[in-house]
Amino acid sequence: MASAPTFYDILGVSRSASTDEIKKAYRKLAFDLHPDRHVGASAEEVERLTVRMSEASEAYEVLSDQSLRAEYDARLRLGFSDHQSAGTSNLPRQPGPGECMFCGHGPATLIELHQGIGLIITRRKGVVRINACKGCAKAMFRQVQNDTLIKGWWGIIAFFANIGYVLHNLGTLSTISSMAEPRPPSEPLLVPLAHPMPPGRPLLRRAGVWISVIAFVIAGAIIAGHNANSSNSAASSSSASTASGTSGSSGSSGASGATTQLSFTTGSCITASGNSITGVTGCDNSHYAKIVGVTGTSGQCPASTTNTYTEQSGDANPGKVVCFDNTQ
Numbered sequence: 001m002a003s004a005p006t007f008y009d010i011l012g013v014s015r016s017a018s019t020d021e022i023k024k025a026y027r028k029l030a031f032d033l034h035p036d037r038h039v040g041a042s043a044e045e046v047e048r049l050t051v052r053m054s055e056a057s058e059a060y061e062v063l064s065d066q067s068l069r070a071e072y073d074a075r076l077r078l079g080f081s082d083h084q085s086a087g088t089s090n091l092p093r094q095p096g097p098g099e100c101m102f103c104g105h106g107p108a109t110l111i112e113l114h115q116g117i118g119l120i121i122t123r124r125k126g127v128v129r130i131n132a133c134k135g136c137a138k139a140m141f142r143q144v145q146n147d148t149l150i151k152g153w154w155g156i157i158a159f160f161a162n163i164g165y166v167l168h169n170l171g172t173l174s175t176i177s178s179m180a181e182p183r184p185p186s187e188p189l190l191v192p193l194a195h196p197m198p199p200g201r202p203l204l205r206r207a208g209v210w211i212s213v214i215a216f217v218i219a220g221a222i223i224a225g226h227n228a229n230s231s232n233s234a235a236s237s238s239s240a241s242t243a244s245g246t247s248g249s250s251g252s253s254g255a256s257g258a259t260t261q262l263s264f265t266t267g268s269c270i271t272a273s274g275n276s277i278t279g280v281t282g283c284d285n286s287h288y289a290k291i292v293g294v295t296g297t298s299g300q301c302p303a304s305t306t307n308t309y310t311e312q313s314g315d316a317n318p319g320k321v322v323c324f325d326n327t328q
Protein backbone atom coordinates (compact mmCIF):
# COMPACT_ATOMS: atom_id res chain seq x y z
CA MET A 1 0.00 0.00 0.00
CA ALA A 2 2.78 2.36 0.92
CA SER A 3 4.40 1.80 -2.46
CA ALA A 4 1.31 2.79 -4.43
CA PRO A 5 1.89 5.87 -6.58
CA THR A 6 0.78 9.18 -5.13
CA PHE A 7 -1.07 11.80 -7.16
CA TYR A 8 2.29 13.55 -7.44
CA ASP A 9 3.85 10.39 -8.90
CA ILE A 10 0.99 10.05 -11.36
CA LEU A 11 1.48 13.59 -12.68
CA GLY A 12 5.26 13.29 -12.44
CA VAL A 13 5.72 16.39 -10.29
CA SER A 14 7.41 16.98 -6.93
CA ARG A 15 5.39 17.37 -3.72
CA SER A 16 6.35 21.02 -3.63
CA ALA A 17 5.21 21.68 -7.20
CA SER A 18 3.34 24.92 -7.81
CA THR A 19 -0.21 24.94 -9.14
CA ASP A 20 1.22 26.11 -12.46
CA GLU A 21 3.66 23.21 -12.66
CA ILE A 22 0.85 20.80 -11.84
CA LYS A 23 -1.31 22.28 -14.58
CA LYS A 24 1.50 22.02 -17.15
CA ALA A 25 2.28 18.43 -16.19
CA TYR A 26 -1.38 17.47 -16.49
CA ARG A 27 -1.74 19.10 -19.91
CA LYS A 28 1.33 17.34 -21.20
CA LEU A 29 0.08 14.02 -19.86
CA ALA A 30 -3.35 14.53 -21.40
CA PHE A 31 -1.65 15.26 -24.71
CA ASP A 32 0.64 12.22 -24.51
CA LEU A 33 -2.14 9.85 -23.50
CA HIS A 34 -4.66 11.04 -26.09
CA PRO A 35 -5.87 8.17 -28.35
CA ASP A 36 -5.08 10.25 -31.47
CA ARG A 37 -1.42 9.98 -30.53
CA HIS A 38 -1.65 6.18 -30.42
CA VAL A 39 -3.32 5.28 -33.70
CA GLY A 40 -3.06 1.56 -34.33
CA ALA A 41 -2.58 0.66 -30.66
CA SER A 42 -4.04 -2.60 -29.46
CA ALA A 43 -7.28 -2.71 -27.49
CA GLU A 44 -5.26 -3.57 -24.37
CA GLU A 45 -2.99 -0.60 -24.94
CA VAL A 46 -5.97 1.75 -25.40
CA GLU A 47 -7.47 0.36 -22.20
CA ARG A 48 -4.20 1.04 -20.32
CA LEU A 49 -4.04 4.60 -21.70
CA THR A 50 -7.63 5.22 -20.67
CA VAL A 51 -6.94 4.07 -17.11
CA ARG A 52 -3.84 6.24 -16.89
CA MET A 53 -5.80 9.21 -18.24
CA SER A 54 -8.54 8.81 -15.63
CA GLU A 55 -5.91 8.51 -12.89
CA ALA A 56 -4.24 11.69 -14.14
CA SER A 57 -7.57 13.49 -14.17
CA GLU A 58 -8.31 12.42 -10.61
CA ALA A 59 -4.84 13.50 -9.48
CA TYR A 60 -5.20 16.82 -11.23
CA GLU A 61 -8.64 17.43 -9.76
CA VAL A 62 -7.27 17.07 -6.25
CA LEU A 63 -3.88 18.74 -6.63
CA SER A 64 -5.22 21.77 -8.51
CA ASP A 65 -7.61 22.57 -5.66
CA GLN A 66 -5.87 24.24 -2.71
CA SER A 67 -8.01 22.77 0.04
CA LEU A 68 -8.28 19.28 -1.47
CA ARG A 69 -4.52 19.29 -1.96
CA ALA A 70 -3.92 20.32 1.67
CA GLU A 71 -6.18 17.51 2.85
CA TYR A 72 -4.44 15.05 0.55
CA ASP A 73 -1.01 16.22 1.76
CA ALA A 74 -2.13 15.68 5.34
CA ARG A 75 -3.06 12.10 4.46
CA LEU A 76 0.29 11.54 2.80
CA ARG A 77 2.13 12.76 5.88
CA LEU A 78 0.20 10.28 7.99
CA GLY A 79 1.35 7.46 5.71
CA PHE A 80 -1.79 7.06 3.64
CA SER A 81 -0.04 7.25 0.31
CA ASP A 82 -2.59 5.08 -1.49
CA HIS A 83 -4.97 7.50 -3.11
CA GLN A 84 -7.32 4.61 -3.82
CA SER A 85 -8.22 4.61 -0.14
CA ALA A 86 -9.56 8.13 -0.36
CA GLY A 87 -13.04 8.32 1.08
CA THR A 88 -12.93 4.91 2.68
CA SER A 89 -13.27 4.08 6.35
CA ASN A 90 -9.58 3.47 7.09
CA LEU A 91 -8.94 7.21 6.84
CA PRO A 92 -7.98 9.08 10.00
CA ARG A 93 -10.91 10.90 11.53
CA GLN A 94 -11.48 14.64 11.57
CA PRO A 95 -10.28 16.46 14.71
CA GLY A 96 -12.85 16.71 17.50
CA PRO A 97 -13.73 19.52 19.94
CA GLY A 98 -10.56 19.33 22.07
CA GLU A 99 -8.28 18.86 19.08
CA CYS A 100 -6.64 21.59 17.02
CA MET A 101 -8.17 21.93 13.54
CA PHE A 102 -4.73 22.73 12.14
CA CYS A 103 -2.40 20.25 13.80
CA GLY A 104 -4.60 17.91 15.85
CA HIS A 105 -2.75 18.77 19.07
CA GLY A 106 -4.69 19.25 22.26
CA PRO A 107 -6.03 20.87 24.25
CA ALA A 108 -7.76 23.11 21.73
CA THR A 109 -10.15 25.97 22.48
CA LEU A 110 -12.66 27.67 20.23
CA ILE A 111 -11.39 31.21 19.78
CA GLU A 112 -12.73 34.11 17.81
CA LEU A 113 -10.57 36.84 16.33
CA HIS A 114 -11.93 39.98 14.73
CA GLN A 115 -10.37 41.43 11.68
CA GLY A 116 -11.20 45.02 10.83
CA ILE A 117 -10.58 46.30 7.35
CA GLY A 118 -11.17 50.02 7.19
CA LEU A 119 -12.48 51.57 4.03
CA ILE A 120 -13.07 55.23 3.46
CA ILE A 121 -16.84 55.23 3.84
CA THR A 122 -17.67 51.84 5.20
CA ARG A 123 -15.96 48.97 6.88
CA ARG A 124 -15.88 45.24 6.77
CA LYS A 125 -15.43 42.95 9.66
CA GLY A 126 -14.00 39.50 9.35
CA VAL A 127 -14.51 37.07 12.15
CA VAL A 128 -12.06 34.20 12.29
CA ARG A 129 -13.45 31.32 14.35
CA ILE A 130 -11.00 28.55 14.95
CA ASN A 131 -10.69 25.58 17.22
CA ALA A 132 -6.99 25.64 17.87
CA CYS A 133 -4.20 24.59 20.16
CA LYS A 134 -2.16 27.23 21.96
CA GLY A 135 0.56 27.30 19.30
CA CYS A 136 -1.77 27.65 16.31
CA ALA A 137 -4.04 30.09 18.17
CA LYS A 138 -1.11 32.35 18.98
CA ALA A 139 0.13 32.25 15.39
CA MET A 140 -3.36 33.11 14.12
CA PHE A 141 -3.70 35.88 16.71
CA ARG A 142 -0.47 37.49 15.57
CA GLN A 143 -1.42 37.28 11.92
CA VAL A 144 -4.99 38.56 12.33
CA GLN A 145 -4.07 41.28 14.80
CA ASN A 146 -1.26 42.49 12.58
CA ASP A 147 -3.61 42.65 9.58
CA THR A 148 -6.18 44.48 11.66
CA LEU A 149 -3.58 46.91 12.94
CA ILE A 150 -2.48 47.63 9.37
CA LYS A 151 -5.77 47.73 7.53
CA GLY A 152 -8.38 48.49 10.14
CA TRP A 153 -7.87 52.17 10.86
CA TRP A 154 -8.50 53.86 7.58
CA GLY A 155 -11.94 55.32 7.89
CA ILE A 156 -13.92 57.31 10.41
CA ILE A 157 -16.33 54.57 11.50
CA ALA A 158 -13.66 51.96 11.01
CA PHE A 159 -11.27 53.73 13.32
CA PHE A 160 -13.51 53.45 16.35
CA ALA A 161 -14.77 49.98 15.46
CA ASN A 162 -11.20 48.85 15.04
CA ILE A 163 -10.32 49.88 18.59
CA GLY A 164 -13.03 47.43 19.64
CA TYR A 165 -11.59 44.66 17.46
CA VAL A 166 -8.06 45.17 18.70
CA LEU A 167 -9.24 45.09 22.32
CA HIS A 168 -11.37 42.01 21.64
CA ASN A 169 -8.35 40.24 20.16
CA LEU A 170 -6.18 41.22 23.11
CA GLY A 171 -8.82 39.66 25.38
CA THR A 172 -8.64 36.52 23.25
CA LEU A 173 -4.86 36.56 23.58
CA SER A 174 -5.13 36.32 27.35
CA THR A 175 -7.36 33.26 26.88
CA ILE A 176 -4.74 31.78 24.54
CA SER A 177 -1.92 32.50 26.96
CA SER A 178 -3.69 30.63 29.73
CA MET A 179 -4.02 27.47 27.61
CA ALA A 180 -1.88 24.40 28.30
CA GLU A 181 1.04 23.63 26.00
CA PRO A 182 -0.08 21.53 22.98
CA ARG A 183 0.37 17.77 23.08
CA PRO A 184 0.30 15.56 19.98
CA PRO A 185 -2.91 13.60 19.29
CA SER A 186 -3.02 9.98 20.47
CA GLU A 187 -4.14 8.77 17.05
CA PRO A 188 -3.61 10.14 13.51
CA LEU A 189 -6.06 12.90 12.61
CA LEU A 190 -7.07 14.34 9.27
CA VAL A 191 -5.36 17.72 9.69
CA PRO A 192 -3.16 19.79 7.38
CA LEU A 193 -0.25 20.30 9.78
CA ALA A 194 1.92 17.79 11.59
CA HIS A 195 2.96 20.27 14.29
CA PRO A 196 1.50 23.42 15.83
CA MET A 197 2.14 26.50 13.72
CA PRO A 198 5.23 28.43 14.67
CA PRO A 199 4.00 31.61 16.32
CA GLY A 200 5.95 33.86 13.97
CA ARG A 201 7.41 37.21 14.84
CA PRO A 202 5.99 38.98 17.88
CA LEU A 203 3.59 41.82 17.11
CA LEU A 204 6.07 44.51 18.11
CA ARG A 205 8.36 43.32 15.35
CA ARG A 206 5.63 43.48 12.72
CA ALA A 207 4.42 46.49 10.78
CA GLY A 208 0.93 46.68 12.27
CA VAL A 209 1.82 48.18 15.63
CA TRP A 210 3.85 50.94 14.04
CA ILE A 211 1.26 51.66 11.39
CA SER A 212 -1.24 51.96 14.24
CA VAL A 213 0.96 54.50 15.98
CA ILE A 214 0.87 56.56 12.78
CA ALA A 215 -2.91 56.12 12.54
CA PHE A 216 -3.30 57.37 16.11
CA VAL A 217 -1.02 60.36 15.51
CA ILE A 218 -3.11 61.31 12.47
CA ALA A 219 -6.35 60.78 14.40
CA GLY A 220 -4.94 62.80 17.31
CA ALA A 221 -4.09 65.66 14.98
CA ILE A 222 -7.58 65.58 13.48
CA ILE A 223 -9.21 65.52 16.91
CA ALA A 224 -6.93 68.29 18.23
CA GLY A 225 -7.75 70.41 15.19
CA HIS A 226 -11.45 69.81 15.74
CA ASN A 227 -11.20 70.75 19.43
CA ALA A 228 -9.27 73.92 18.64
CA ASN A 229 -12.04 74.93 16.23
CA SER A 230 -14.82 74.16 18.66
CA SER A 231 -13.11 75.91 21.58
CA ASN A 232 -12.65 78.95 19.36
CA SER A 233 -16.32 78.97 18.55
CA ALA A 234 -17.14 78.32 22.20
CA ALA A 235 -15.01 81.32 23.17
CA SER A 236 -16.75 83.61 20.74
CA SER A 237 -20.19 82.42 21.80
CA SER A 238 -19.31 82.89 25.47
CA SER A 239 -18.12 86.41 24.80
CA ALA A 240 -21.35 87.05 22.97
CA SER A 241 -23.29 85.89 26.00
CA THR A 242 -21.10 88.01 28.26
CA ALA A 243 -21.90 90.97 26.10
CA SER A 244 -25.60 90.42 26.49
CA GLY A 245 -25.32 89.63 30.21
CA THR A 246 -26.56 92.11 32.78
CA SER A 247 -23.65 92.28 35.18
CA GLY A 248 -19.99 91.54 35.51
CA SER A 249 -19.76 92.03 39.23
CA SER A 250 -16.59 90.16 39.93
CA GLY A 251 -13.21 91.80 39.32
CA SER A 252 -12.02 90.88 35.87
CA SER A 253 -14.80 88.66 34.64
CA GLY A 254 -15.88 89.11 31.08
CA ALA A 255 -12.69 90.85 30.06
CA SER A 256 -9.04 89.99 30.50
CA GLY A 257 -6.04 92.30 30.54
CA ALA A 258 -4.64 93.91 27.44
CA THR A 259 -1.01 93.55 26.56
CA THR A 260 -0.25 97.21 25.84
CA GLN A 261 -0.90 99.85 28.48
CA LEU A 262 -4.32 101.33 28.03
CA SER A 263 -5.73 104.35 29.77
CA PHE A 264 -9.36 103.78 30.63
CA THR A 265 -11.27 107.04 30.90
CA THR A 266 -14.96 107.48 31.35
CA GLY A 267 -16.63 108.40 28.07
CA SER A 268 -14.13 106.47 25.91
CA CYS A 269 -14.95 103.21 24.22
CA ILE A 270 -13.11 99.91 24.02
CA THR A 271 -12.53 97.45 21.26
CA ALA A 272 -12.43 93.78 22.10
CA SER A 273 -11.67 90.46 20.52
CA GLY A 274 -13.12 87.43 22.17
CA ASN A 275 -12.70 88.05 25.88
CA SER A 276 -9.75 90.38 25.44
CA ILE A 277 -9.84 94.16 25.45
CA THR A 278 -7.77 95.17 22.44
CA GLY A 279 -7.77 98.93 22.76
CA VAL A 280 -9.37 102.19 23.86
CA THR A 281 -10.88 104.28 21.14
CA GLY A 282 -13.26 107.15 20.52
CA CYS A 283 -16.88 106.12 20.64
CA ASP A 284 -17.38 107.36 17.05
CA ASN A 285 -15.27 104.42 15.94
CA SER A 286 -16.52 100.89 15.84
CA HIS A 287 -16.38 99.62 19.43
CA TYR A 288 -17.40 96.82 21.76
CA ALA A 289 -18.55 98.85 24.82
CA LYS A 290 -18.50 102.35 26.33
CA ILE A 291 -16.63 103.06 29.55
CA VAL A 292 -19.32 104.43 31.90
CA GLY A 293 -17.15 104.69 35.01
CA VAL A 294 -13.79 104.01 36.62
CA THR A 295 -14.30 103.22 40.30
CA GLY A 296 -12.77 101.57 43.31
CA THR A 297 -15.14 98.60 43.43
CA SER A 298 -17.54 97.05 40.97
CA GLY A 299 -20.40 97.91 43.35
CA GLN A 300 -19.79 101.59 42.61
CA CYS A 301 -20.34 101.15 38.87
CA PRO A 302 -23.39 102.85 37.34
CA ALA A 303 -26.57 100.85 36.98
CA SER A 304 -26.17 100.59 33.21
CA THR A 305 -22.93 98.60 33.62
CA THR A 306 -22.91 95.27 31.77
CA ASN A 307 -19.26 94.28 32.28
CA THR A 308 -16.38 95.28 34.51
CA TYR A 309 -12.63 95.01 34.24
CA THR A 310 -10.15 95.37 37.10
CA GLU A 311 -7.01 97.10 35.87
CA GLN A 312 -3.94 94.88 36.04
CA SER A 313 -0.36 95.74 36.98
CA GLY A 314 0.46 96.67 33.40
CA ASP A 315 -2.46 99.09 33.13
CA ALA A 316 -2.47 102.81 33.98
CA ASN A 317 -4.34 102.48 37.30
CA PRO A 318 -3.90 98.98 38.70
CA GLY A 319 -6.74 97.91 41.00
CA LYS A 320 -9.26 100.37 39.58
CA VAL A 321 -12.50 98.88 38.32
CA VAL A 322 -13.53 99.93 34.82
CA CYS A 323 -17.28 99.83 34.24
CA PHE A 324 -18.53 99.10 30.70
CA ASP A 325 -21.87 99.40 29.05
CA ASN A 326 -21.89 97.22 25.98
CA THR A 327 -25.24 98.57 24.81
CA GLN A 328 -23.72 102.01 24.09
Ligand SMILES: [Zn+2]
Pocket residue numbers: 100101102103104105132133134135136137182195196197
Ligand atom coordinates in the same frame (compact mmCIF):
# COMPACT_ATOMS: atom_id res chain seq x y z
ZN1 LIG B 1 -2.45 23.47 16.47
